[in-house]
Amino acid sequence: MKPTKLFFRLLFCTFIGNVFFMNAQQTNPECVVIENNQTDPVGTFSYSTDMETLNNCDPIVFNVKFWGIKHPDGNVYFPNRYHDALQSIANLNILYNKFGIYFKFRGYDDIQSPALPNDPDGYFVLQTTSQYSAMVSWATTNGYKDVNSLNVYAFGWAPWGGGIANMPSTTCAVNSAGLGNLITTHEISHNLYLGHTRSANEHTTRDPLNQYFNATFAGDQVVDTAANIGFYHSSCSCTLYIDPTDCTYFGTETDNSPDHKEYEIYHIDVINIMGDAYGCSEQSLTTGQAIRVREKVDTGFYDAVLTDIASLYEPYDGEYFYSSSQGSPSNYKPLFQPGFDYRFVECNCDCPLPSDYYDTSFSYTNNTLLTISKYETDYSIITHPNHSAIHIDLLSPCIASGQNTRRCYDNYNRRPKDGSITLFNDGVLNGNVTVTQKDSLGINQPTLIEDLNPGLYKVEKNYEDGEIEQDIIFKGN
Structure with missing residues (x-):
């Protein structure tokens, strides 16, 4: 059996946006990072940082299902969780799509926390590692885990504002108050085997010929993420070393290799999704991180939660109007997930329902009936107009030369008012x-x-x- 790298951390702080990681060992409930840095199995990862290695790669699509843990008193404290789950999907796709990695929204469901008489809170608040483990076990046993998806559990009422995950995994949890921000992207990235960019052991050199080079076996084991000791530090008292208005770093970094040189931290390093500049509204991912995710997928660990690119051309909710016997067409509105640049272009075919993804026999023009930006936040308008086909800007070098216009919907059974x-x-x-x-x-x-x-x-x-x-x-x- 191949050795598995374990990485967890436990973090309790007072500012919103903290991240909470866990380990069976807990030594300090305050901002402590506990890592077991086993080296990667030989031959699993290339440590490449070359974008050209992604040319002609296969697209990867993850299913993602969201669950909201309801408060036992029945009150709806977080009414926007469905919308925020969609925002999380948009954040994931905006970050990962250029590397040929996509995420398909598979829905959101509320679940009621059971009464827990032996728990100090009496229900799932997820303040401790044991609560999180118990919640995942309970959800799995009671049918609240989709084995064919990455599962995100949104909770609330804890005295901290972050998330819980381990790596690799297909489950994580985030505080409901932060579900729609970048914390969900951070947690799912941990599920996909990406560690934090901060490390007390990684050296700044990126030259394999340098005697102090250790980027492939220290820290996050990714070569093109800048070595840093974190942007909240000073004896782990959660001192802020960034300007939250623009995420500019104003601390000093000193290499812990024998030469102890100071080095510069750039803005792109601060906003890396696996850094700890919590609260920043920007996100970045390096080529090396994306290649690491893809190579972990190649091991087969995520086979059960993968789908195909055709799923991105299918609505996550709503139905298509087919015939006048269904009543008013206004009752039928297929909705598509945010996070993509869409163009719904004029098409022509005998298609009262959209043509199959793999059927490209229909004709279409450059006349656009509807354009949607990947940054659109009114999700009610992301729908498929009649007499149009769907063009998604998939961005990826994997499929850049393929036809991205699919599924012509050309229904003449509708009657204008x-x-x-x-x-x-x-x-x-x-x-x-x-x-x-x-x-x-x-x-x-x-x-x-x-x-x-x-x-x-x-x-x-x-x-x-x-x-x-x-x-x-x-x-x-």
Whole structure:
């Protein structure tokens, strides 16, 4: 059996955004980092920092399921946890996508903490390592763990504001108050076998020929993360050594190798997702860290929680309208997860439901019906308009040359609620027009076009879900 590196830490501080890691051993409940730095198994990791090694790589997609632990009194103390879970998915994809690593939202469910008569709190607050272990065991036994996903448990009411994880793993927990910020990305990154960038043992040199080079077996064992002793330190009293307004570091770092030289910490080092500059609103990940995650995936550890790239083109919630027998189209709205740059482009096919991901026989244009930024926070508008296919900017060198436009939805069973006919009186597209409004019966008249006199027209149809369809028609004699 291959040896496994264990890495945990226990952290209790008063500021929001702390991270709480755990070990079977607890020596200090205050900002103590406890690490068992076993070296990596021989041959598992390349320690590469070369982005070109990702060319032609296979995309990796993780399923992620969220669970919210409810307070026993029945009150909803964190009503935004569903939204914040989606924000966490967006944060993960924004950080990892350029390395060919993606995350698929598999839903959020509330679960009720059981009464725990032998627990000092009486329910799951997750103040101790034993509470966390008991919670995961209970959730697994009672069906509140998705074995085909990374599982994130959102809790509350603890006197600290961070998260709990171990590495590697498929479970972690975060304080509900911080679910939507970068703490969830940090914890899941631990699940994916990334350690903290801070270390008391790692030297600053990155030259393997240097006698003090130890980046492949000290600290986080990633070569292109800057050696540092942490951005909250001074005998672990949680002294702040960064400006929280812009995450600028103003401390001094001194190498612990025999030459003890001072060295500079850059902004990109401070905002690394595996650093401890908690509270910063920026995030970064190095190529070496991404390659380490991919190489850990290659060991098969995460096989059960992986899915394929086609899943990103499927809604996480809602349904597609198929036929008029379903009632109003406004009741059907497929929703897509945030964190991607989407373009829903005009397409043409016989597709009352979206075509299969692997079917690329439909035609499409560069005419965009809807554009969504990866930074969009109104998740209700990320939907798939009729007569369009989905283009996702996947960013990855793995699939940069492939077709990213898939799943044409071209349903002509929908009926517009009203519309208008605009006649261009001069036979050209200008402002000299005559507009005739049409109600539902008029705009759906089967002989609408046939009944028009010769001329140049714009036919506009308004649908109940807010979609507007426009066609320019020239009718000859």
